[in-house]
Amino acid sequence: MSRKRFHQILRAMRFDDKMQRRARFKNDKLAPIRSLWDMWRHRLPLLFNPGSEVTIDEQLLPFKGRCSFKQYMPKKPAKYGIKIWTAADVSTSYAWKVSIYTGKSGEARELPPQLLNLKGRDVLSSVFAFTNNTTAVSYMPKKGKNVLLISTKHRQPAVEEGPKKKPKMITDYNRCKGAVYTLDQLVHNFSCQRRSRRWPLTLFFNMLDISAFNAYVIYTHVDPSWNEGKQARRRLFLHDLASVLTAPEIMRRQTVPRTPQSLALVKEMQATAHGSAAFQAAHREEELPRNLPEVKRKTCKRCTNRTIGTCVSCGHPICKQHRAPISCQSCNQK
Known part of the structure; x- marks a missing residue:
């Protein structure tokens, strides 16, 4: 279009x-x-x-x-x-x-006050809360800061050994949180x-x-083998996806486009769809030449604008500003 x-x-x-x-x-x-x-x-x-x-x-x-x-x-x-x-x-x-x-x-679910209250807690301490299918943790990495996390995978109050004493829920989340960042980056590319x-x-x-x-x-x-090893697999997939989505609309076109490049694309897709030499031969005569002559712009009859339009009555060059529904304004005033 x-x-x-x-x-x-x-x-x-x-x-x-x-x-x-x-x-x-x-x-x-x-x-x-x-x-x-x-x-x-x-x-x-x-x-x-x-x-x-x-x-x-x-x-x-x-x-x-x-x-x-x-x-x-x-x-x-x-x-x-x-x-x-x-x-x-x-x-x-x-x-x-x-x-x-x-x-x-x-209707938002409220957290237990034991997870929100930091008074009296030691730095690097962790408090866990459990339900039938959910585990919540409150981790205090430094004074006055509360890190809250909810997980449906972890069922044990595991804390990793080390100077920071991070809960395993938080270390696993830090390892997996890049999935959404990667999605956001790839979508915007x-x-x-x-x-x-x-x-x-x-x-x-x-x-x-x-x-x-x-x-x-x-x-x-x-199909894991599709374009395997190529770095631009997603770009190639989007190109093929666009071609598949537009092919039915191109094939049903009753009128062919004017530009040679668009015309060649339409004829190629229609010929591929029909898959016959007879179809290609029937439409070969309708193809427009690829090297069309360049249309020169001329000065409007009533102003200094350059235009390719002409009046249907007198044949003089006329721009859109001085063009009437049928002919130019000069011819209508006669």
């Missing part, structure tokens, strides 16, 4: 019924994209089985427009944006589960993000980026 058509689609893109949004927005801050977001995040854990280690960390999706749940995180490079909690597989960085932070909720002041559109672009990365992880697990 043309760039103009692409921008028209971006301006008109919506993910819900705007007439009913106000009533839903009172109880749901994600109302403009809630239905699409829920369908997407519910499918992520169904398509891939992670390994034995899954870590949870926060991502900051850069955004500086209006958003009621926009966060300020000074330690992040973007500082302002939408905070997303992501559970990623440690070995592959596959985004297994995601959740958007929209503010504090009344090859991104379809476009500048926008509408947070649902920014979130939609991030969904596409994560989906493309997850698809790459799944594909390389199904």
Whole structure:
């Protein structure tokens, strides 16, 4: 499609019924994209089985427009944006589960006061709390600082030997926390993000980026020998993914594009799809020459602007400013 058509689609893109949004927005801050977001995040854990280690960390999706749940995180490079909690597989960085932070909720689980109170505790001390399937630890690395961590993997109050006496939960987390950082870095290296002041559109672009990365992880697990040994495997995968997604639309085109490069691409894909020499021969005569003559710009009849347009009545060069619906303004005044 043309760039103009692409921008028209971006301006008109919506993910819900705007007439009913106000009533839903009172109880749901994600109302403009809630239905699409829920369908997407519910499918992520169904398509891939992670390994034995899954870590949870926060991502900051850069955004500086209006958003009621926009966060300020000074330690992040973007500082302002939408905070997303992501559970990623440690070995592959596959985004297994995601959740958007929209503010504090009344149903949040409270921690025991023994984990929050630091009075009377020794430096480098650890306090553990257990439930049926969860373990929490409070570690005090120095006076006045409290490090809290929750895990569903560890079931013993193990503390490593050494000068810092760190709990094994914290050392394991430090070893595995890079999964979300790696996911964030890889997603931003090859991104379809476009500048926008509408947070649902920014979130939609991030969904596409994560989906493309997850698809790459799944594909390389199904076929590990695909482009094995190449450093740009993910770039090659994204190129093939774009070709597969656009091929049906190219094949159904009724009119061919004007530029020689685009025309050659369309004919090649259509010929490959049909796979016959007769199809190629039937369309060979319709191909335009590759070296088209360069169109020279001329001075407008009514001003000094350079233009390639001409009046259909008198044939003189005329720019857009002095062009009438049918002919130039000079011909209409006669």
